[in-house]
Amino acid sequence: MGILSFLDKKAKPVIGLDISSTSVKLLELTRSGDRYRVESYSVKPLPPNAVVEKNIADPVAVAEVIRTMVKQSKTKLKHAAVAVAGSAVITKVIDMPAELNEDAMESQIAAEADQYIPFPLEEVALDFEIQGPSPRNPEQVEVLLAACRRENVEVREQVLAESGLLAEKVDIEAYCMERAFELIAEQLEDQEGQVVAIIDIGATMTTLSVLVDGKTVYTREQLFGGRQLTEEIQRRYGLSREEAGLAKKQGGLPDDYEMEVLNPFKDAVVQQVTRSLQFFFSASQYNDVDYIILAGGVASLEGLVGLIEEKLGTQTVVANPFARMSVSSRVNAVSLATDAPSLMIVTGLAMRSFD
Secondary structure, three states, rough: EEEEEOOOOOOOOOEEEEOOOOEEEEEEEEEOOOOEEEEEEEEEEOOOOEEEEOOEEEEEHHHHHHHHHHHHOOOOOOEEEEEEHHHHHHEEEEEEEOOOHEEEEEHHHHHHHOOOOOOOOOHHEEEEEEEOOOOOOOOEEEEEEEEEEEEHHHHHHHHHHHOOEEEEEEHHHHHHHHHHHHHHHHOOOOOOOEEEEEEEEOEEEEEEEEOOOEEEEEEEEEEEHHHHHHHHHHHHHHOOOOHHHHHHHHHOOOOOOHHHHHHHHHHHHHHHHHHHHHHHHHHHHOOOOEEEEEEEEHHHHHHHHHHHHHOOOOOEOOOOOOOOOEOEEEEEEEEHHHHHHHHHHHHHHHHHHHO
């Protein structure tokens, strides 16, 4: 068992690398005052089944893709931040004596961790972060404990090492989303006390994160994503996966595409959003959200925002963490704007440079 850097520790500038089921996303940010600047970014597809449901199945193939991206990005940074999926992590808030220093707290957590973690401790990577005074006892502090199976962390470290990088931070996707949400919150009205649902629809997985006052109170992952649309295009029009993916982005499909394929998929997305929120309402004291933020590749589908607003009656916006950032001349600003909704997690990782 070891203590690992999931959470906020001071560190070197890093490039963010989001390894998802179908692609790798790379992002490097710099900051001047309170303004960020995009120095480099890249999105590259992964070979089929290199990553399955966020588990890296083919480390060599993933490392090869990252090596190419790093070279093309011309970044000088050698340290990277990566994330593990929320479903791979157990988090728990515990109370501990306020007078303990960090080393003493680490020793005590290591000694008592088996009370909180349902895995053998030798298989687990642990980290903790002090959240602040305990509301139950002024002599104690609340400590967030995060535990992940060691193999999930080690395979990511191995992939980075093989691609010539060092794993400076291993984060949790939900906290990356929360960090990137700071950039979205600036774009919303009446921020105080807001309940915001971020729905991140990737290729194979939809993740709902609910934030209250900018802090994550609920997350849930479900198997549903844009690949279903790609597969329906393949099936109906006899295309390869690559051709279907391109046609989905660039157009050129037969006249019946919108009515027969795209609209039913958009209806399925609305159903998924509705169902995800129903799970949240039934598990919490909330029965409404103030905003829905759509993230992930599916978020950019034309007409989707309007459809969700119409069906749910909730103000809905597409995530763009770069709305107030400047962009380096070596970055393709048009591509960045197109990809922006799917870059929330990698933005949260790149922001780790400024902890």
